[in-house]
Amino acid sequence: GLDYHPFPGMGYADKETQKTSFxxxxxxxxxxxxxxxxxxxxxxxxxxxxxxxxxxxxxxMDIHCYTASLDFAKWVLEKYPNAYFGFAGVVTFKNAKNVLDVVKVVPLDKILLETDAPFMAPIPFRGKPSHSGMIPWIAETIAKTKGVSLEEVLRQTTINAKKLFKI
Structure with a gap:
């Protein structure tokens, strides 16, 4: 994919190299x-x-560790019926309103849970390496945002992953 976010002291791969790799x-x-x-x-x-x-x-496709705009999510939902949206620990961050707005509009049958390990550990683990044992905190935030049970989020996202990855 493409990541144009500069990292302090590191910069980023130039856009043309990223596009070619993508x-x-x-x-x-x-x-x-x-x-x-x-x-x-x-x-x-x-x-x-x-x-x-x-x-x-x-x-x-899985649009992994989703942090893009709401407009982009709506466009993907309209154009790509087999696209899923992976949400990581960022959904638990206080400044993640934009990502939670996306969670609200993405149907549960298009959501995946992920860690982006070792990055983006959810609250209350921020600053520590992320791992799969932290998925319940991500799922709980999604459940609250969508007004459904934790069990429903875990059940449906498991179905989604099995369907996408044919497992």
């Missing part, structure tokens, strides 16, 4: 008939353009 990964996923695990950060416009030009609308 295209190669898309082609590999299509060739192997495997779902695309797509990352986008501060790159909605370029990601949307690349997707439109290179990913069939029915192709399965």
């Amino acid at each position: 295209l190669l990964q898309i082609e590999l996923a299509k060739k192997l008939q495997k779902p695309i695990v797509l990352h986008t950060r501060e790159a909605d416009e370029d990601t949307q353009k690349t997707m439109t030009e290179n990913i069939p609308f029915d192709f399965p």
Whole structure:
């Protein structure tokens, strides 16, 4: 995918290198008939353009560690019926209103739970390495945001992962 967020002292890979790598990964996923695990950060416009030009609308994908805009999420929901949205510990952060707004509009049958390990540990573990044992905190926040039970979130997201990854 594309990540245009600069990291202090490190910068980021230049945009053309990222775009080239993204295209190669898309082609590999299509060739192997495997779902695309797509990352986008501060790159909605370029990601949307690349997707439109290179990913069939029915192709399965996980937009991993979702932090993109609500508009981008709505566009994906409209155009890509086999897309899922992976949410990590960021949903528990106090400044994550934009991500929670996305959680509200994404149907539960299109949500995946993830850690983005070792990054983005949920509250109350922020600052520690993230791991799969922290998934319940992410699921609980999603359940509260959507007004459903924790059990329903865990059940449906398990179904979603099995469907997407054919396991």
